[in-house]
Amino acid sequence: MNGGHGPGGGHGPGPFARGIAWATALYLLLPLSIVLPVSLTDQRFLSLPKHDISWQYYHNLFTSPLWLDAMAQSFWIACAATAIAVICGTLCAIGCWRLARRSTEVIRALMLLPLIIPSIVYAIGLYRYFAWAGLLDTFLGVALAHGVTGIPYVIVTVSTALAAFDPRLEQASRGMGASLRQTLAWVILPRIMPGIVSGGIFAFIHSWDELLIVLFIASRNVYTLPRRIWNGINENLDPTMAAVAVLLIGMTLALLLLDMALRRRREG
Amino acid sequence: MSHALALHGVTKRYGNFVAVDRVSLDVAAGSFLTLLGPSGSGKTTILMAIAGFTVPDAGRILLDTKDITALPPEKRDFGMVFQGYALFPHMTVAENVAFPLRVRGMGRAEREDKVRAALDLVQLSALGDRRPQQLSGGQQQRVALARALVFDPALLLLDEPLSALDKKLRAELQEELRALHRRVGRTFVNVTHDQDEALSLSDQVAILNHGKLIQTGEPAALYERPATRFVADFLGKSNFLEATAEGGVLHLGGLDLAQADAPASGPVLLSLRPEKIALLADGETAANVAPGKILSWSYLGAGYSLVVDTPMGPLRASLPSWRAPIAPAEGLAVRLGWAADAAVAVAEDPA
Numbered sequence: 063m064n065g066g067h068g069p070g071g072g073h074g075p076g077p078f079a080r081g082i083a084w085a086t087a088l089y090l091l092l093p094l095s096i097v098l099p100v101s102l103t104d105q106r107f108l109s110l111p112k113h114d115i116s117w118q119y120y121h122n123l124f125t126s127p128l129w130l131d132a133m134a135q136s137f138w139i140a141c142a143a144t145a146i147a148v149i150c151g152t153l154c155a156i157g158c159w160r161l162a163r164r165s166t167e168v169i170r171a172l173m174l175l176p177l178i179i180p181s182i183v184y185a186i187g188l189y190r191y192f193a194w195a196g197l198l199d200t201f202l203g204v205a206l207a208h209g210v211t212g213i214p215y216v217i218v219t220v221s222t223a224l225a226a227f228d229p230r231l232e233q234a235s236r237g238m239g240a241s242l243r244q245t246l247a248w249v250i251l252p253r254i255m256p257g258i259v260s261g262g263i264f265a266f267i268h269s270w271d272e273l274l275i276v277l278f279i280a281s282r283n284v285y286t287l288p289r290r291i292w293n294g295i296n297e298n299l300d301p302t303m304a305a306v307a308v309l310l311i312g313m314t315l316a317l318l319l320l321d322m323a324l325r326r327r328r329e330g
Numbered sequence: 331m332s333h334a335l336a337l338h339g340v341t342k343r344y345g346n347f348v349a350v351d352r353v354s355l356d357v358a359a360g361s362f363l364t365l366l367g368p369s370g371s372g373k374t375t376i377l378m379a380i381a382g383f384t385v386p387d388a389g390r391i392l393l394d395t396k397d398i399t400a401l402p403p404e405k406r407d408f409g410m411v412f413q414g415y416a417l418f419p420h421m422t423v424a425e426n427v428a429f430p431l432r433v434r435g436m437g438r439a440e441r442e443d444k445v446r447a448a449l450d451l452v453q454l455s456a457l458g459d460r461r462p463q464q465l466s467g468g469q470q471q472r473v474a475l476a477r478a479l480v481f482d483p484a485l486l487l488l489d490e491p492l493s494a495l496d497k498k499l500r501a502e503l504q505e506e507l508r509a510l511h512r513r514v515g516r517t518f519v520n521v522t523h524d525q526d527e528a529l530s531l532s533d534q535v536a537i538l539n540h541g542k543l544i545q546t547g548e549p550a551a552l553y554e555r556p557a558t559r560f561v562a563d564f565l566g567k568s569n570f571l572e573a574t575a576e577g578g579v580l581h582l583g584g585l586d587l588a589q590a591d592a593p594a595s596g597p598v599l600l601s602l603r604p605e606k607i608a609l610l611a612d613g614e615t616a617a618n619v620a621p622g623k624i625l626s627w628s629y630l631g632a633g634y635s636l637v638v639d640t641p642m643g644p645l646r647a648s649l650p651s652w653r654a655p656i657a658p659a660e661g662l663a664v665r666l667g668w669a670a671d672a673a674v675a676v677a678e679d680p681a
């Protein structure tokens with residue numbers, strides 16, 4: 063919603079354009095905004111507060127071993143998935159950038175597939191492979207699945223950072239006697255670190271709120287937060303879920319703000 | 331201690347395009363060689379082959395007696411100043427200069443001593459804590475020099491080191507670079523398309539065109555005795571006289587030319603520098619005299635550049651402006667004269 067800074071220059075948007083922009087924003091934000099009051103309900107089912115605002119479901123969330131366990135699982139899975147996505151994605155992006163052939167363009171496009179194909183198709187495929195590899199319903203399995211589907215985010219952000227990297231810096235480094243590892247650690251990585259951090263944040267968020275794949279490849283052992291919510295909705299309408307939802311939104315928002323702050327610092 | 335460099339038949343092709351065509355060169359230890367040529371002449375490709383970033387398709391590169399043709403750049407121990415300097419923007423000036431030492435695992439104390447000495451060498455000791463972006467172009471250039479010299483490289487390679495600077499600064503840094511070369515006494519190999527830079531900096535100049543080495547020599551020798559039309563034309567300005575020799579006498583435009591070392595017969599191409607042509611006063615004479623009219627002229631501060639229409643064709647002559655005997659004007663009749671040893675016979679370049 064950039065009000066009036068378009069190519070028209072000086073002219074603000076008309077009432078129609080302004081109306082559409084606000085409607086779109088509200089349409090995006092309203093479903094989110096409803097969970098906050100619902101999470102503060104004094105009723106015993108998913109509803110708006112009737113008589114009073116109550117923090118009981120937040121209390122419940124942070125004392126229930128079920129929810130705490132789901133939160134911890136989600137957090138550690140997201141950390142492991144982020145590590146996998148950042149390492150593989152960064153190395154892949156650097157490799158493609160260094161070789162820069164037509165084949166590496168194909169590889170880079172292939173690595174973006176998890177973003178493009180429907181998650182459900184991916185989940186079905188994963189289910190078959192993981193059943194064969196004995197990875198169903200394991201921490202490792204979910205972390206791997208989330209890590210792999212998080213790679214595209216890292217590839218996109220790191221490739222963008224590399225596009226702005228001056229290849230002569232690499233030549234200069236090698237010319238002064240630096241090995242490939244030294245060049246990578248002291249020249250290339252520091253220059254593209256903002257891109258790596260950005261990609262890592264997106265990969266973390268991706269894992270943190272991913273549900274579909276988890277539904278397919280996890281059952282009793284692995285209970286991530288989104289899956290706990292999903293089951294909660296199916297089984298009962300416990301308002302604790304609204305509190306969890308607020309927590310999920312808060313975490314995602316915090317990470318996005320962190321990413322924005324890092325970007326601003328780099329550009330400023 | 332400095333090292334000698336030799337290229338034997340170095341060739342590099344990109345598809346059907348021959349970027350470097352059987353170039354052989356010898357660079358004496360401690361000397362300053364400049365590879366000079368227009369863009370696309372292959373001079374940068376040769377430098378990249380010496381640095382190790384480009385592997386030649388044929389030929390050998392020797393450092394003293396050691397074959398380094400296939401050695402990767404990080405193993406060559408050569409300092410290099412890149413076009414645009416390629417300083418690391420995420421490091422301070424001191425960290426940039428320390429980089430080659432850090433790469434070699436040198437201890438902190440020794441490293442700091444060497445960095446200080448290198449920054450002293452280029453008179454930048456006060457700016458060690460700055461970032462490269464905070465420095466002027468000339469200062470960045472000096473940081474790049476300090477960084478390239480700090481680890482006592484076997485050879486210093488310079489890729490158009492002065493091209494990003496304005497004209498006045500360029501002249502200043504040319505002198506500094508020359509002095510620096512004398513002080514450190516290492517072998518320098520420089521690439522440029524700027525003939526003034528090549529003449530003023532180098533002990534030896536190698537002139538390249540279309541990937542071929544045309545002529546090498548000391549700057550004065552190249553300027554005074556160019557081997558081909560291209561060399562005469564690229565290094566400074568020159569008139570070209572396409573004369574014919576018959577029985578030891580040269581003819582051109584109905585006039586006889588007095589020329590030292592003229593061949594007995596056949597076509598002869600002469601290169602005649604504008605500053606070797608004098609404007610003759612009334613009654614004055616010279617071995618060669620050509621009457622003409624001024625076609626056009628321009629004022630250059632220190633002198634005038636005249637184009638005079640003569641029976642031999644239009645000739646470019648230069649005339650000092652201080653107490654000039656004439657006031658140049660278009661159509662003014664003048665007489666040009668030059669000595670028998672002023673012009674040099676040069677070869678036509680192979681197509």
